[in-house]
Amino acid sequence: MPLQFIGIDPQTGQDKSPTVFVDGETNDIVIQGFKPGGETEAEAAAFEVPGHAVGIPDDEAVIRIPARMAPFLREACDAVERADVR
Numbered sequence: 001m002p003l004q005f006i007g008i009d010p011q012t013g014q015d016k017s018p019t020v021f022v023d024g025e026t027n028d029i030v031i032q033g034f035k036p037g038g039e040t041e042a043e044a045a046a047f048e049v050p051g052h053a054v055g056i057p058d059d060e061a062v063i064r065i066p067a068r069m070a071p072f073l074r075e076a077c078d079a080v081e082r083a084d085v086r
Contacts, residue, residue: 003030004079007072009065018065020072027083029076033063040064 002024009018021030036044044062045055056062065073 006076006079007069009069011066011068018069020065020069020076022076022079027080029073029080031063031065031073033065036062036064 003021004024006020006022008020009016012018016034017032018034019032021032022028023030041056041062048054
């Protein structure tokens with residue numbers, strides 16, 4: 001899985017590293033972020049979407065990235081769209 005680096009939070013310093021990547025094979029967006037607090041994770045797990053099970057599946061995770069990283073998410077989306085993946 002060759003990851004294409006898109007961007008890292010410029011304000012986290014050397015100890016933290018929320019990062020956005022694009023998978024070069026699947027064009028999936030891969031995000032490294034902060035683990036949410038228990039309250040945030042519980043709220044996400046309790047959220048009801050019609051037609052979907054409530055909860056967080058074992059192979060999924062809730063993450064938090066700083067809002068200041070929105071440009072990196074846009075860039076990752078643009079990279080995926082340029083690859084014409086639907």
